[in-house]
Amino acid sequence: MKVPSFYLRSWVLVASLVIQLITAMASDDGSGTTSSTVGALKKYNAMFTFGDSMDETGNICAASSNKTELDVLTCTHPPYGETYFGRPSCRWCDGRVVVDFIAQALGLPFVPPSKAKGQDFRRGVSMAITGGTAMNFSFYKSLGIEDPVWNHGSLDTQIQWFKVLMPSICGTQQSCQVYLRKSLFMFGGYGGNDYNVQLLELGLTPEQAMNYTPKIVSAIANGIEKLIALGAVHVVVPGIFPTGCLPIFLSLFGDAASETDFDNTGCLKPYNRLTEYHNSLLRKQVDALQRKHHNSTRIMYADYYGLVYRMVQEPEKVYQAIRGVLRGGRGEVQLRRHREVRYGGGHHRVQRPVDADELGRHPPNGGGEQGDRRRIAQRTLLHPSDPRLKPPKLMRRRMETESDSENL
Template structure:
């Protein structure tokens, strides 16, 4: 007869903790955005959301590495313009809503029955003329949030001529406006601004997002709007490399840059304050803050339990050189090594995340946002 070996209390605690972590933020079919009955999603933003607009912009966008493998290799097996090895959060959100992937606005002859993706990788919250006055140059695109919103006007005007439904309240439409602003900070850093100097941009960036939300409500009839915050980029290989120092006090307990993440937290705090103001201004509109900061840190802090390699949390999967597998002069491309299993990495190319990380973040965000959207069946 086999002998019985009692399980130690510590092991039981570990097993229970792992099980609870597995249950946490894993949307079931019953807890899906399908219950909201969204027929369309309109989204604006940057590389976190772009499904192919930048690579259709000439001459710069079409020449970027995002138009070629290894981008897209994990899921699509070819490059789609997504800044990852596969799908983005917006793809998982669309899927959870029972909708197909959103076509990029600049894709010729695309079908927009279920919404439009206006986001452009590299896009800024501030328009080009404002950045110029601040001596900040966007080297990738001029398609700022304001430009994307102008595209929306053109799209709706065109659609209304065909269907005559432009004046209808968008009761079954989800608008996602935000997650933008990170590039404004990044370009300022690259052009020699210090973190305290960059922090002075926060009020203008938050105001730009707030203005964008107001526009989709007033001009486009939005009744449900999700406003994403900014990711804690102090944990990303690009900033860890750029600001690398021997001063241990510059890093937090995660090994992330304190000042950069403090800037992000300050931005997100001010953005949430702006959202509260908008809620008072438009009490009949559901406006939900999407906490990308908390979602990312949840993944980062529980990386090993979620299937990521704990030793590679701050390293790029596609990259080469240095402590973080990232080099400004040798960015992710077909000539740069790619890790054997991107699903074990959080960072794809040092700037953007892997499909695996985006999938986990999307699950966390859907669980967090669903009750707040007030659209239960």
């Protein structure tokens, strides 16, 4: 079974992230004391979510009625959705996403996408959409980015979508202040796609991308302030994943990296430093906002980086921690550094990465060309049969020549 892209996430990984979020939300009085039991969770009227494909529940599909457009989205094809819904549900996961687990833990229904027709949004709604960024598209357009993938709905755009829906959710401004005070807001994590644009489309180094981090974090902080002004009281703000551990970045940049660029887990240190810098600035902003609004608002930072990195370090321990609650799943990880595949408890050495044309997980030329990076960004959204994914003629000839040589 092919794994279509780095947007296909294991529900086991997602469920692990939820453990931390549930623990963070278990404090009933905002005093800082928490309980890890679901019974200690607050009772919320609703849950409202913002972000990108990590939290999307179908906006990218609901926004289009064109079957051809929908067909090129890999999330509309198996194996997406297979472990829970039994079919693709326009979620970039093989089952439920983070907000689905949170909703179930809170006794709330799954949040429908804000673009869905005829839905009741009073118990919750998702503004999250694939390609969502902290910065507005006009900012990236000024840097030469034209790809509409990054123009589906920025942070500001999603807040505007929510403002339009508010009358149908809670009525008047006064009644909304009361209703939203007892609702949960999941805000992000924003920033991942901002760095995807810079690293994959613009070809910046992690050090160069750091120059834009203060702007990105400032945009997230401004977004939190806007939600508070609308009446939000309970806000969860996740950081972003360790970029240097993501398969797409290991595939694209691992071959050109030196031995000293890898940490002892096989992750790329320069890319993780970028993520650490982003998360450290974000956490400082969250702390500052909490101090500013300490009498009225509870802002909770969710450390996605720390949890995912611990999973990379000790996957067996994380699996053991959740297996009592969740049934086990299968998983396979390509270790680019050593050309190994870790499966279960063993390691199996391979001669070269397999399925070189498989949605950019193992791109031709090791991802060393700008054209490769652009196709990788496209491959996160397009179906394998889409003609835009075919490499240029010269590159195809090179790949065919390499294949013929190996078969001799």
